[in-house]
Amino acid sequence: MAEQIKAVRGTRDITPDEVYKWHYVESAARKVFEKFGFREIRTPIFEHTELFVKGTGEITDIVQKEMYTFEDKGGRSLTLRPEGTPPVVRSYLENNLFVDIPVNKFYYIAPMFRYERPQAGRYRQHMQLGVESIGSPSPAADAELMSMYWHFITELNIKEVKLSMNNVGCGNADCRPNYVEHLKSYAKENIDSLCDTCKDRLERNPLRMLDCKVEGCSEIFKKGPKILDHLCQECNKHLKLVKSYMERLEIPYEMNPFLVRGLDYYTRTVFEVTATGLGAQDAIAGGGRYDNLVEQLGGKPTPALGFGCGLDRLIATMEAQNTRFPDPPGIDVYLVSVGEEGVSRILEISYLLRRKGISAEIGLEDRSLRSQMKTANKLGAKYVIIIGEEEIEKGVASLKNMQDGHQETVDMQMLGSTMEDKLRISHR
């Protein structure tokens, strides 16, 4: 035997036994999102590398060490998309989608690629359900987005989720930059007690020191300056309104002043949803406002916000919580034949039934009746149609109800309509 080629590290197959769960979650998402006025957008799976360097941010981990970047035969540097926001903004600008309506709302269900070491809930290719709302500065848009996600996971019956929220301010001199100076001088006062990563972050990306998990560091920053105390007036007002809307919508959330997301472009509202049963990688969704990104990517100054939700983790959560999925689709009829003439008959009948919208499966191997019945049972067929020499001679078919075991004889000509009647009743 030739050597087996296996799936690439960090990737996996979703086999037919699993895929119905994905269909369920995806169609729930489409239903919910479309009710909230979001429309699907599909962008290419790869982009010019520059889009992510500029959009996601040069100093992010994603860009610095996690991108699948390659050169194509034309010498272009391309990158498999590691996240969905920059491509959607690019598409929004490229297609001039802003001309029709002031606020554009998009969603996508698409694979993302990051070169990371795989572990529980982390893959090199993972499916992300993403949403972007471009054009509105209103805090109501923030609340709308979070409430939509909340509704979505409620619909799926996901339990034990926590929505954490923060406001990381804006670029005005009296807002985040001012806070960062405070934070830096505070960190310098305590520099001897900080871990090496934090020392490094102090210059490169000071905000990220806040969510350091090293105990000593988190203790220090708990006592340090908080962004929420240093927001400019506008950001403060925004935060206040978002909170009041969330309360009015009765969406439970927690303020977490240490929540800082790994992407550069966030302004003001950021949030993260965590779930139980996942191990260390427990974030099932994360997002926030990015009011400067559209301009950064060459558009006019346009406020925007969005989030991403990892479907692999979402489904893993549901499995860990024993969430009920709808039953996997079974088949209506299994057709069994005896003898060569029987095979040609069941092929013909199955084609007829299938065209009537009935799901039918046929046994094509030359096996004993008993074996074929076993297969029918295993596939969960509601009915079995048996066509052998006796039936052919009489021009009939034997029809067996697999639930109650009752068997009857049906005129071959009447099979189509009989099956339609029976299945209409049992579907009710």
Next chain:
RNA sequence: GUGAGUGUAGCUCAACGGUAGAGCAUCAGAUUGUGGAUCUGGUGGUUGGGGGUUCGAGACCCCUCACUCACCCCA
């Protein structure tokens, strides 16, 4: 990128350095044309791959690949 653990049949796992096994699944039969329960039998493996130690390696050593978990970070 760092650290730890694990790779034996489709799945879950055994086998003191000495003939590679069990349960489940699968296939067939018991039932010459009838599923689920029971019983009987069969198929199925270059022990992840490569090298080394040894009279002899699934086991010990080295390399490599993969998986798992954690760090980092993220969904």
